[in-house]
Amino acid sequence: MKKTLLISxxxxxxxNSCSKDSLKEYKTENVIIMVVDGQRYSESxxxxxxxxxxxxxxxxxxxxxxxxxxxxxxxxxxxxxxxAITTGVYQEINNSGQESPIYPSIFQYLIEKDSTAPAWxxxxxxxxAVLGNCQQTNWSNKYMPLLDCGIDGLGSGYRHDTLxxxxxxxxxxxxxxKLTLLGFREPDFSAHTNSWDDYIEGIxxxxxxxxxxxNYIQNDPHYSGRTTLFITNDHGRHLDNIGDxxxxxxxxxxxxxxxxxxxxxxxxxxGVINHSRELIDIPATITEILQLNAEYVEGxxxxxxxx
Ligand SMILES: [Zn+2]
Ligand SMILES: [Zn+2]
Numbered sequence: 175m176k177k178t179l180l181i182s183x184x185x186x187x188x189x190n191s192c193s194k195d196s197l198k199e200y201k202t203e204n205v206i207i208m209v210v211d212g213q214r215y216s217e218s219x220x221x222x223x224x225x226x227x228x229x230x231x232x233x234x235x236x237x238x239x240x241x242x243x244x245x246x247x248x249x250x251x252x253x254x255x256x257x258a259i260t261t262g263v264y265q266e267i268n269n270s271g272q273e274s275p276i277y278p279s280i281f282q283y284l285i286e287k288d289s290t291a292p293a294w295x296x297x298x299x300x301x302x303a304v305l306g307n308c309q310q311t312n313w314s315n316k317y318m319p320l321l322d323c324g325i326d327g328l329g330s331g332y333r334h335d336t337l338x339x340x341x342x343x344x345x346x347x348x349x350x351x352k353l354t355l356l357g358f359r360e361p362d363f364s365a366h367t368n369s370w371d372d373y374i375e376g377i378x379x380x381x382x383x384x385x386x387x388x389n390y391i392q393n394d395p396h397y398s399g400r401t402t403l404f405i406t407n408d409h410g411r412h413l414d415n416i417g418d419x420x421x422x423x424x425x426x427x428x429x430x431x432x433x434x435x436x437x438x439x440x441x442x443x444x445g446v447i448n449h450s451r452e453l454i455d456i457p458a459t460i461t462e463i464l465q466l467n468a469e470y471v472e473g474x475x476x477x478x479x480x481x
Contacts, residue, residue, distance in 0.1 A: 200465075201399075205352070207356070208387060209358070211299070211359055212252070213433070214410045220242075230385070233388070235446075238403070239438070240445075241435040241448070243449060250430035251423070253267050259406070261308070262468065271300065271301030271303065274304045274307045275305065276309045284317075285317035292351040293354070296321075296345060296357070300333075302357060332359050335360055339358075356387070360376030362423075384405060391403060402463060403436075404436070409433065411429055441480055454473030
């Protein structure tokens with residue numbers, strides 16, 4: 175009886191260490207991706223005064239890596255942008271929550287590897303619940319993350335970002351997710367109303383939410399020192415001389431494509447770089463950090479981030 179118990183305790187540890195010998199070891203145990211929806215680079219890091227992102231620019235940026243040459247090279251709308259972030263593939267996916275991505279997500283790769291790993295998608299926009307599943311044979315309806323999107327899931331409508339932030343803190347303390355995607359509806363939501371003031375307020379507010387998440391990661395015993403954070407946008411917005419300017423987005427102009435990128439974690443360097451990268455490289459890098467099967471991921475690992 176005792177001998178069996180000993181073997182059952184020791185064997186998984188041995189197997190684990192054997193299988194890890196051939197792989198690189200990282201300090202990161204958890205990954206959080208934070209997405210600010212439809213923020214234009216020229217009102218965030220691209221504005222040298224950083225006037226609308228005071229928390230990020232003065233209290234966070236120095237601790238990680240900012241890449242000033244980061245792009246969405248696929249469709250510059252919300253669901254396609256998020257699909258690139260979660261699957262590592264650019265897909266011309268419907269933008270109103272009517273179809274799931276074709277390819278599996280990093281959440282599914284994680285849960286396929288470890289069925290007990292908690293993984294969450296938390297977003298103010300209900301339509302992003304489609305990111306929880308995919309269409310690929312052998313992956314559809316399997317290894318799905320937990321979802322907390324919109325007022326009450328797909329078709330329920332958008333909720334305020336303060337509610338999303340509150341849900342995020344509840345989920346983090348209750349479930350300790352290993353992989354989390356947190357997305358806000360601002361400043362995209364206000365920009366579409368064509369109010370410049372509300373658009374700017376959306377940027378200032380999301381800067382505050384980022385700061386609160388940042389402080390949580392620094393102070394929580396489960397996450398502190400072993401969590402990698404990515405902050406980016408799903409897409410930008412038109413340049414002032416394109417279409418209706420900041421109000422809209424969706425084409426290939428530099429305003430829509432050029433977005434923010436920040437990475438922070440125990441395995442990463444610090445500094446500001448200008449290294450041409452794109453949205454699909456985020457999931458590729460996460461499959462490296464968490465040592466996941468990246469079967470369909472087309473992005474490239476951002477080795478320049480690592481120590
Ligand atoms: Zn939009
Ligand atoms: Zn544009």
